[in-house]
Amino acid sequence: MKIAVSGRPLGLCLALALTFSATAPLAQSQFSITGFHQSVAESAARDDGLAAFYRERGFEGVWTGSTPEAQNRRNALISALTEVEAHGIPASRYDVDGLIADLRAADNAAEQGRMDVELSRILLRYAHDVNTGILNPRQVVSAIKREVPVLDSAQILADFMAAPSPSGYLRGLAPQAPEYTRLMRRQLELRALLATGGWGPTVPGGALGPGDSGDRVVALRNRLVAMGYMGRSVTQSYDEAITAAVERFQAAHGMTVDGVAGAATLTAINEPVETRLQSVLVAMERERWMNIERGDRHVWVNLTDFHANIVDFDRVTFQTRSVIGALGSDRETPEFSDEMTHMVINPSWYVPRSIIVNEYLPSLRANSGAVSHLQVIDSRGRVVSRNTNFSRFSASSFPYSMRQPPGPRNALGQVKFMFPNQYNIYLHDTPSQNLFTREVRAFSHGCIRLDDPKDFAYHLLAAQESDPVGYFEGILRTGAERRVNLETPIPVHLVYRTAFTSVTGELQFRNDIYGRDARIWQALAREGLVIEAVRG
Incomplete structure (x- = not known):
């Protein structure tokens, strides 16, 4: 597992953007308008949507120039890009430092035209990433049949241009569901916790329960305190406070609530922060796929x-x-x-075809009176006599359906x-x-x-x-x-969801029963997402 520490505090990105716009304003008027327009047209030609957008604008710039509007757009986008980690999106998808360097180096009309289109292209990528996710779910897990509500690129550009506040528009792209906001808050807390060592030492050995005492109970107590399931305590015995804390933990993890730290409960208690953070990050991507009413x-x-x-x-x-x-x-x-x-x-109950041919037809072929609680129905809806010789039918030729009244x-x-x-x-x-x-x-x-x-x-x-x-x-x-x-x-x-919150914001975790979230995490990691700690 790759562990990294964020190099840029999340709250300082606006100053970076403002510094850029103040020290290196893009002054389109200093250069040939014709050269700028030609560069915009050539740079946008690779993308039909961008080409149409700029063509309708007469190839005028969106981001270029020293006007307040252009500066606000640049500052808003750069600020948003420096905060993508808060959304569980890899910062490496944007390379903000490289982008700023390229903008500062754009000292002629051709380069400014190229960078204007590049900023529009980055806006579209950011909008799609934060609004509906960075993955195509069906390509990762075929059982996810969800239709992701992908935004229209032309509409993104038009809405951004018309927005009275560019930064407000960009903030509004993220899912507005309360669950997304709660997950974002919890993942930032887990990342901060990761920077300070997580939940401390794991609990060694086997099962623990009421009446036990000693170092292992102390380790369990410390772990439960660090995880927020009980208040500070100096007990060395598995007392009522520890029992209640274990019950709270079990309830929050969908386990049988008995207050006993058995093998399954201890395994869950010993899961590291990194693993839980993975689940939250996957849940946030899933929330983006469900950015619907x-x-x-x-x-x-x-x-x-x-x-x-x-x-x-x-x-x-x-x-x-x-x-x-x-x-x-x-x-x-x-x-x-x-x-x-x-x-x-x-x-x-109208029996699905797959169940008929895979589970019931073999029995019918051996004994026409088998599965007698079901009716065999012909194409006209009539009940077929059980005196029929079903052994002559194969899975592909069986002409009947089956029904349970x-x-x-x-x-x-x-x-x-x-x-x-x-x-x-x-x-x-x-x-x-x-x-x-x-x-x-x-x-x-x-x-x-x-x-x-x-x-x-x-x-x-x-x-x-x-x-x-x-x-x-x-x-x-x-x-x-x-x-x-x-x-x-x-x-x-x-x-x-293997990670979700209650309406009051407490994190809940469940097992990855089908292994789907593991596949999603692997796909996110391939896109550059790493488990990052954030320092305050």
Whole structure:
């Protein structure tokens, strides 16, 4: 792991920019206008968007000259570039010192024209980086199906030129979601902590619990104090204060809360600051990929947290445990956003083709009466007799579909929540309630199973029904399949966060169950991101 210490304090960049503009103003009028325009045209020709932008301006400069407007633009951009580390973006993508040197050396019309276009090009790169991330998520993890809302380059340039405050426009490019702001604050704190040695020595040896004492308990106590889970203490025994601190740690890491520092808990406690900082930096990149309106009310399913939440105005108003897709490329739950439009009470389960041919057809070929809880359905919707000779069909030639009618044993339980998507993923009930007692709940074929689906339904229906419980239960008692539309569709976000914050800003961490964040970190590192400490 590469460890570096930031060489430029984050708060001093504006002075650097102002010094540049005061000592080396770019005075376009000193040189041939024709030469400047020709240089702009030639420099912009490599990029169709930039070429069109400058052509519409008659190849006039954006950044060049000693006018207050040009100086403000230069100062604003250089200031923003010197602070990219606060966003978890590699400073090496911009080489600010080299840029300033090039600007100071631009002492003729041709060089000034070239640098004017270069600053516009850098503006576009910065805008895309800070607004929607430096990576293409689908190229890193194929299960991330998210459509990243990339800004239009021409619009960036037009909005920047029209902005009354260039620095204000650049600040506004970063995601405005409260979670992004909280993550930024926490990563700066972790970087400052890294500069002073992190959380101190790790806890050696095996499990610890109430009643233990000695040096290892002291090491655990010191570690918990440094991490902020307990106040200062001189205890050398695993007392109530340490037990409560371990419980707080376990809750913040999605672990079974028992107050005992067992093997898994100690492994998590001993994780270094660098590892936690990696998770936060990945979460910030993920937030940039999701720089969209999430909805005042929305459903938020964090796969690593094994919970599904209903969120109203950034606060969780309902939460239930969930089961997600099992490990394996064909079962892992994908990440995307869509809109929930309806629920189905007393649903039928229409078995996905992949499950039919891979899991059920082999049984049918051996015994036509197998998997008798499922109906075999022909293309006209008729139930196929089990006297049929299924052994003559292969996976590619099997002409039927399969359906499980509504009932207590139905794989979807009593209700499913639909946000129609090409991945055939939805939220639903399940008769397999025992799985919700597990700490790691990755067992499904990809859909999200809910522990409290009826309460989830009541909460959604409360927006449109005066008696949501009575309404739902009345339909349920009929035993008949029924679609219930949501009067106001609700955004659903299937996300993957190994680091996130509570609404009050406390950091939470979860395991990288699918290994996706490890791949994202590796891709960020290839782009030049390093774990950097910042000194105050």
